[in-house]
Amino acid sequence: MDATTPGPLALEVLNRDDLKRALAEHDFAEAFSLIKKWGGLSQNRIAAACRLTPGKVSRIISGRQQVTSFEVICRIADGLCIPGSMVGVADRPWEKRPDHPAPPASMTARPTDEELWHSTVTVHMAAELTRSDLVMDRRAASRALAGAALTGAALLDSLEGWLQPASASESGRRQGRIGLREVQELEATAQAFRAWDHRFGGGLRRKAVVGQLNEVAGHLEEHQDPEVERGLFRVMAYLSGTAATMAWDSGLQQQAQSYYLLALRAAHAGRDTGFGANVLAGMARQMLYQDRPQDALELVRLAQKGVSKAVAGARVRALLHTREAWAYAAMGRAAAFQRTTTEAQEALAEAGGDEPYWIAYFDDAELAGVTGGRLLDLARTDPRQAEAAADAIRDALARRGPEAGRSHALDLIGLAECHFLMGDTTGAVEQTHRAVDAAAHTRSNRVRAQLGQLYPYTVGRSASRSVGEARARIRDALST
Secondary structure, X not given: OOOOOOOOOOHHHHOOHHXXXXXXOOOHHHXXXXXXXXXXXXXXXXXXXXXXXXXXXXXXXXXOOOOOOHHHHHHHHHHOOOOHHHHOOOOOHHHHOOOOOOOOHHHHOOOOHHHHOOHHHHHHHHHHHHHHHHOOOHHHHHHHHHOOOOOHHHHHHHHHHHHOOOOOOOOOOOOOOOOHHHHHHHHHHHHHHHHHHHHHOOOOOHHHHHHHHHHHHHHHHHOOOHHHHHHHHHHHHHHHHHHHHHHHHOOOHHHHHHHHHHHHHHHHHOOOHHHHHHHHHHHHHHHHHOOOHHHHHHHHHHHHHHOOHHHHHHHHHHHHHHHHHXXXXXXXXXXXXXXXXXXXXXXHOOOOOOOOHHHOOOOHHHHHHHHHHHHXXXXXXXXXXXXXXXXXXHHHHHHOOHHHOHHHHHHHHHHHXXXXXXXXXXXXXXXXXXXXXXXXXXXXXXXXXXXXXXHHHHOOOOOOHHHHHHHHHHHHHHHO
């Protein structure tokens, strides 16, 4: 056998129960050991076939390094001719050949940045990502929690293709079985999932969203009608965006970014640049929560560069200005924060009722809540900003009630912190109790994280019985 293309493993090796179990669990330490023992491949030949370094293969076998990257899992499947179903990814392209020959180098090579933005690659990415996510077990979920999102140049350089026109669809695929009516039904489902996420947060329905996304990818693999295909790509973008926010809200940062990237590419393929700008705003928010304001600012500028005023709409432009203001607040640039917040207010004043459903949530209440939160960021280093932050958050609470779910709880937590910063212990305790009550009605990981940040304000005030009761309630909420 050639050193770089070992060919298919013998059928009796692939059919071994211990190997199938190791591959299904992504236990590549065990899988590589079994392939060495029963497949007759040396460590170096496994490394060459999978385009890994011998040192990395050695670390995997010894258990010092885990394989969590979808790209690496696909390279292992392609390099060793392991069917995709055995490792929880989509069927590999070479599996369609009756004799299952070893895939050529072009099939296993990493696509160029330009190729990543081709519609067929987007569909392939969606199928792989969703299938792998749906079969992810608890061990894989733990590894995903530990995974970090891309930052800096590694992230920003990969997004430049969004500024280029989408390529024309390839011909030659089978005629699809659905029409525009079915696309509209799928979009209605995507809208329902998005509404659930905005209200409750958390990941209770994330797998349902991923399953629906996998189905849309299946339709795109066979359909060739241009109008229906564009509609399906838009639905894929909407579902991917919701899957991203649900994953992020559950603490799965790497998974969230993968879905954000898929959403951006799907929006690009569906010629929906307005939603693409919205996705970039979501990615900027993820960077801001990871204390990467400069990366967030670059993402916002990329979004602003890629959409015209007519395409973006007033609400999207206002959203992008608030993300820009958020980044400036994180940098401590109060004057720039005030300027861009004013620009957001001016843009939102132009909003009408004819904008897409996915941006309808961004209204005066949302702007007030975001502004209050950013003023609170500034108040942590300059307590003089606390009163202005409290006023903005009260405005948000007056405009949206408990039905806002996650946003309502976050507003109350922020307001309690404002009162602590202003030295108003009585008001702080009152708002803390309201915040804990609201948090009980959402499964959002972000709400729990914000409650955790409120807790230190209640420590060291043992003499106050009321503060002690508030502290106990936060502790109980975080422990359940």
